Amino acid sequence: MSAQRSLKVGIAGLGRLGRRHAENLMRHVPGAILVAACSPLESELTWAKEALGIDSLYSDYEALLAHAGLDIVFLVTPTSLHPQQIIQALRAGKHVFCEKPLSLDLEDCLRVNAEAALHPHLKVMIGFVRRFDASYQDAYRRIQSGSIGQPFMVYSQTCDQLDPDGFFVKFAPTSGGIFLDCSVHDIDLARWMLGNPKPVRVFASGTIAVHTALVACGDVDNGVAICEFENGCIATFYASRTMPHGHETVTEITGTAGRLTVGRNPRQNRVEIADASGIRNTCTPSFFDRFQDAFLTEATYFIAAIQNRQPLSLTLDDATEATRIGIALRESLLSKLPVVL
Amino acid sequence: MSAQRSLKVGIAGLGRLGRRHAENLMRHVPGAILVAACSPLESELTWAKEALGIDSLYSDYEALLAHAGLDIVFLVTPTSLHPQQIIQALRAGKHVFCEKPLSLDLEDCLRVNAEAALHPHLKVMIGFVRRFDASYQDAYRRIQSGSIGQPFMVYSQTCDQLDPDGFFVKFAPTSGGIFLDCSVHDIDLARWMLGNPKPVRVFASGTIAVHTALVACGDVDNGVAICEFENGCIATFYASRTMPHGHETVTEITGTAGRLTVGRNPRQNRVEIADASGIRNTCTPSFFDRFQDAFLTEATYFIAAIQNRQPLSLTLDDATEATRIGIALRESLLSKLPVVL
Amino acid sequence: MSAQRSLKVGIAGLGRLGRRHAENLMRHVPGAILVAACSPLESELTWAKEALGIDSLYSDYEALLAHAGLDIVFLVTPTSLHPQQIIQALRAGKHVFCEKPLSLDLEDCLRVNAEAALHPHLKVMIGFVRRFDASYQDAYRRIQSGSIGQPFMVYSQTCDQLDPDGFFVKFAPTSGGIFLDCSVHDIDLARWMLGNPKPVRVFASGTIAVHTALVACGDVDNGVAICEFENGCIATFYASRTMPHGHETVTEITGTAGRLTVGRNPRQNRVEIADASGIRNTCTPSFFDRFQDAFLTEATYFIAAIQNRQPLSLTLDDATEATRIGIALRESLLSKLPVVL
Amino acid sequence: MSAQRSLKVGIAGLGRLGRRHAENLMRHVPGAILVAACSPLESELTWAKEALGIDSLYSDYEALLAHAGLDIVFLVTPTSLHPQQIIQALRAGKHVFCEKPLSLDLEDCLRVNAEAALHPHLKVMIGFVRRFDASYQDAYRRIQSGSIGQPFMVYSQTCDQLDPDGFFVKFAPTSGGIFLDCSVHDIDLARWMLGNPKPVRVFASGTIAVHTALVACGDVDNGVAICEFENGCIATFYASRTMPHGHETVTEITGTAGRLTVGRNPRQNRVEIADASGIRNTCTPSFFDRFQDAFLTEATYFIAAIQNRQPLSLTLDDATEATRIGIALRESLLSKLPVVL
DSSP states (O other): OTTSOOEEEEEEOOSHHHHHHHHIIIIIOTTEEEEEEEOSOHHHHHHHHHHHOOOEEESSHHHHHTSTTOOEEEEOSOGGGHHHHHHHHHHTTOEEEEESOSOSOHHHHHHHHHHHHTOTTSOEEEEOGGGGSHHHHHHHHHHHTTTTSSEEEEEEEEEEEOOTTOGGGGGHHHHTOHIIIIIHHHHHHHHHHHTOOOEEEEEEEEEOSSOGGGGGGTOOSEEEEEEEETTSOEEEEEEEEEESSSOEEEEEEEESSOEEEESSSOBSSSEEEEETTEEEEOBOOSHHHHTHHHHHHHHHHHHHHHHTTOOOSSOHHHHHHHHHHHHHHHHHHHHSSOEEO | OTTSOOEEEEEEOOSHHHHHHHHIIIIIOTTEEEEEEEOSOHHHHHHHHHHHOOOEEESSHHHHHTSTTOOEEEEOSOGGGHHHHHHHHHHTTOEEEEESOSOSOHHHHHHHHHHHHTOTTSOEEEEOGGGGSHHHHHHHHHHHTTTTSSEEEEEEEEEEEOOTTOGGGGGHHHHTOHIIIIIHHHHHHHHHHHTOOOEEEEEEEEEOSSOGGGGGGTOOSEEEEEEEETTSOEEEEEEEEEESSSOEEEEEEEESSOEEEESSSOBSSSEEEEETTEEEEOBOOSHHHHHHHHHHHHHHHHHHHHHTTOOOSSOHHHHHHHHHHHHHHHHHHHHSSOEEO | OTTSOOEEEEEEOOSHHHHHHHHIIIIIOTTEEEEEEEOSOHHHHHHHHHHHOOOEEESSHHHHHTSTTOOEEEEOSOGGGHHHHHHHHHHTTOEEEEESOSOSOHHHHHHHHHHHHTOTTSOEEEEOGGGGSHHHHHHHHHHHTTTTSSEEEEEEEEEEEOOTTOGGGGGHHHHTOHIIIIIHHHHHHHHHHHTOOOEEEEEEEEEOSSOGGGGGGTOOSEEEEEEEETTSOEEEEEEEEEESSSOEEEEEEEESSOEEEESSSOBSSSEEEEETTEEEEOBOOSHHHHHHHHHHHHHHHHHHHHHTTOOOSSOHHHHHHHHHHHHHHHHHHHHSSOEEO | OTTSOOEEEEEEOOSHHHHHHHHIIIIIOTTEEEEEEEOSOHHHHHHHHHHHOOOEEESSHHHHHTSTTOOEEEEOSOGGGHHHHHHHHHHTTOEEEEESOSOSOHHHHHHHHHHHHTOTTSOEEEEOGGGGSHHHHHHHHHHHTTTTSSEEEEEEEEEEEOOTTOGGGGGHHHHTOHIIIIIHHHHHHHHHHHTOOOEEEEEEEEEOSSOGGGGGGTOOSEEEEEEEETTSOEEEEEEEEEESSSOEEEEEEEESSOEEEESSSOBSSSEEEEETTEEEEOBOOSHHHHHHHHHHHHHHHHHHHHHTTOOOSSOHHHHHHHHHHHHHHHHHHHHSSOEEO
16 A cells, blocks of 8 residues: 555535545545645635645635646535536546535436546546445345345335424425435445346325425425336335434345345444433434444545556446436426336 | 123134134133134134133034124134125124224225114224234324324334245235235224324335245235325335244334334344344244234223223224225236325 | 143232232133132232132131132242241142242241152242243243353343332331342342352342432342352342332343343333434333233143142242342341352 | 644554554544554564554664654553553653553552652553443443432443454463453443442452363453442442353443443444344454444544643553452452452
8 A cells, every 4th residue: 555656635515524525535544635625615715724734725626626636536516516527527637536416417417427438547436425334335245145135125214313493494495305315325225235226117205294395395304215126126215304313324125035224223322321211322313423434434445446446336327327216206206106217 | 890791702713813812712801701613614613612612613604693692703714704794793783803804895894884884882893903012002102192293104014924835825816915914904003103194195016026926816925005195194014925034013103203113123032142143132923923912902902892882992994994095005016006095 | 621620729918919910810820710818908808809709718828728629829928928828838738839039038948848848749839930931931941952052150130110219118127138039039040040050159249329228127229249159150140129210130141152131121012212312112110010921921830730740840949049049148248258158 | 733743652562452553543643643663573563664654663662762752652562561661651751551451460550650640741541442432431421411310330341252262361371360351441441430439349250161271370261240339339340251242341330310331232333134043233253343443532532632731531540440459359259258458
């Protein structure tokens, strides 16, 4: 490892998740040096300078791409910017890590795919972080080793803790709706665990339990969906913004000889509390707490794949397919009919 | 209690579940005396005589109804016989307990309802036994007391352990399919927990993971479904014949302020085993093991309601509605379209 | 079974546990008929008449023994009466079931043993009810089948929920102290699980965490102890009157190839509650709730052993040994020194 | 943070745990730079150079101390060297982090304490890593906030997975025995959680379940102990080298209003496996897996305390007291008598 040159990374977007990536790249990811940051917000750039000591700060994305010697761009920007920013980065000769989802628009996904095909020496990965969680990795290995026989059914949920202030509602109009924002993770996991079967039909439903303001944008705060695959496999999804106890992402993979469940009861730590109310544990409050190690593993994997010139196991096709299915779920929710893919 | 006359019960059907009911009625249900048994099978009548000491044994159902002084009939007979046998019993002036489902045919359900309406002094109850399980009762009470706020979503599953011999396949053609056979419990529970909202639309899907012989009767061994209710509540169902670890019925009720989960990890007892494979518990192998106490509670409740002339909380309308939704699920599975109710 | 004559049982003592036994004998134990009850308290006899319809009511124990045709006596009387009452019953030709402990005095235990030896056709069993719990039975069978290799260590606790009123303090002076009252169960279980090794040395300690009135009788509300056996096996005991969450009896048996844990997290039922405080379950409030099935199994076993003339697996020697070790624990607590047995 | 000078660290000892510390110091601990390494083993120095790129490599400890500008020494050396090496480092003006235990000899502990008192501007911390685990920290905060009332009892165990090869037996003669090697952690935790009460008396017992070679050095592979404190608090300890399922450290703190349990069921990750054997999870195989995050938190805490000139919450007195109690436990094991402190 020591023999290899460290790769220079620039990051665009320093919101909550962007800062997490920036800290990891600066301190914990072997082989990477975070050398530049880009944001339209003065406060974010100030943070990059003060907290991380980064001197090359850009308010303009093209300026970031022009930073001398930059190898890699990390995009933690609004989803609507992803396709164009990825394409620009590829054209500038940079590897790209981009937060999920690739795009809310299938055409955009395909445009990115096409552009990436023109740069086979550059790597592009969309951050489906749950794939890099130690528990999901363990489950995947067990399936590969045949320990549950033939997997045929996935249940997967992404459920956020209720924020009584409904902060997320503000972003709902541009999030693509609950299925593209939350279930896209579950879609990706289902495909991964089931061996990438071809989806053939989806059906979705949903309800507004708390956040009535969602009516305006046709979204729901609790959604369920069924996705059928060509080979008879089925996936069921649940996404929620209103969990009482914390963030609970769960994935259950059922096979002919066993079943694996990842994440049921999202214990915050190893403490159990016995008191007059019974025996309990507290729960991880957010996606960040649940997957903080996975964000690091993800970035470490991406940097190592570039250094070692190894193909990525998580491809742009995976990201495109997740968007495609997510869009179909939204269509089904609105049309109240199954959508054939 | 001691002041009241014990009620005379006759039972029709002494298969596995019939014997369970017979033993409970004979030994453990206060206020009941099992005085007569009916079966077309010689072996079942012999069991009634030898194991329980019952002398009044009938091969003919009408003869059972004519047994002098009989108050109540317990029907543990094939589903196809339920409607007519209930109607006959009502006309003979008997209270009726009948195993679920009421019928696979909605017209038949309505015929039974109509007949029962003519005999308001007679009680008829369909054995949705999960309602009488201590854990389900506890969950229901918590919901009633407001502890989860407004319930709006139910996930409920009835999953049987895989029988590699596929014994159940033999009965599949007459079982009504997986939704009417298994999910009918979950449908009933969802309605109960959500306060009997009116169902408006269902969608179902399924797959055959193991028992390929089911193709012949259009059934599946794993089915999932979504049911929407008028008030925005949603229920998701899962039924399986292929669980690797045991019988696992689970019901999860989510409200605006809390979530209750009943039955996740169907521990067989209070033993935990630590060995080279980790830490584990064994699981209840079958519905019988899981609900053996509930069968007794159910019968005890029914007998007490008759003795105390109290209305039943579980009505024929409940049973009819469960069948109606179950039929819609099957239709959706076959038509691949949502079914509007 | 039907061919055998039912055995006539008389019960002495109708406190909380006595009533439990009486109801079981009257309604649920095959082969037994509860025909007579004895108590010095008018209210208890009234209950026997009204709740169970028992007509033969005695305020005098000798009168109970003289009840015509009585086969068996169930003693649920104060511990100080056990030895003499057992001896009287044996001399009257009755089988005897007696609640634990046999006695607080080793001489008395030996006197009972000697008397019983004179009546080999009569059975005497002391109610170490935890042996009859389905989970403990499962653990025992697993040990017997070799699934944990050679068992060498037991941790066992009997912990009662805190009663802020300290009702039990009233009985503390005659209970024999926490080790003879509570740990006697754990002692018996340790011996059973470990194959009845000979105890050689004990050491005990304790503290008063809440119930300061215990100082007067030299007792504690939390006690711990170590017991060494001849073969190198060790048992550790914990008894408490001050659990915040419920009654929690736990037994952990460690062997060279596995470990079994019985009763950790005393779930009251199969409900899990997720709310703002995390995910929790409620706990069994008392010994009665935890072992209600075991009381029935215990009585059923005893009656069947008499009917089938089979030797008891739980002997008077077991009960004597439990008392002997329990006394040594108390001595160690008071002397602050190990006690050699 | 960025304004502060990074502290230069030298490490002595690069065995398994030493390498862990070295990697953390090199890559993950803010404010620290690992600049030098010391080991008598050529292979360890080679590793330091190749894996971490450290150029200043010493086979001699005094040479390490003489490294120009060194601020801190990390000692991950054999226990017998700790006291002298700490004293040397202090005299050379270095802060010292030293792996536990401080020493197996009480006089040595006191000598170190005395020396440290002469250098109040230098910090010395012994690595009781469990204090820095997120779950233990959470438990401690809950106790401090009064959530379990007054804590009065601790049960704490350090149980290692069985190594059939008995690799540890080789080190047993110099480990100080199971109580000084393993339980010293539990002793420290009990003191911490209970508010550092003064110990007054201990009693210990033990057995050899598997590793018969331990007879030679008077050690056991399973030990239990009771420790009484002046204020009536009690701690019970269990240490084992023979767990079948993994490394399981557990600490249970019971108070008058609640109980906290840390680490029961040492889940390796968030995967649950359902198969024909039931439902299970795998377990953390070793102390390293269980506490890998805590080693980093510990070093981070120590470096930050030096940088910020803040007093350590974990003191040399704590380490001395743990050794003092651990020695008493060993004495009790050998003498078969309680030891008064």
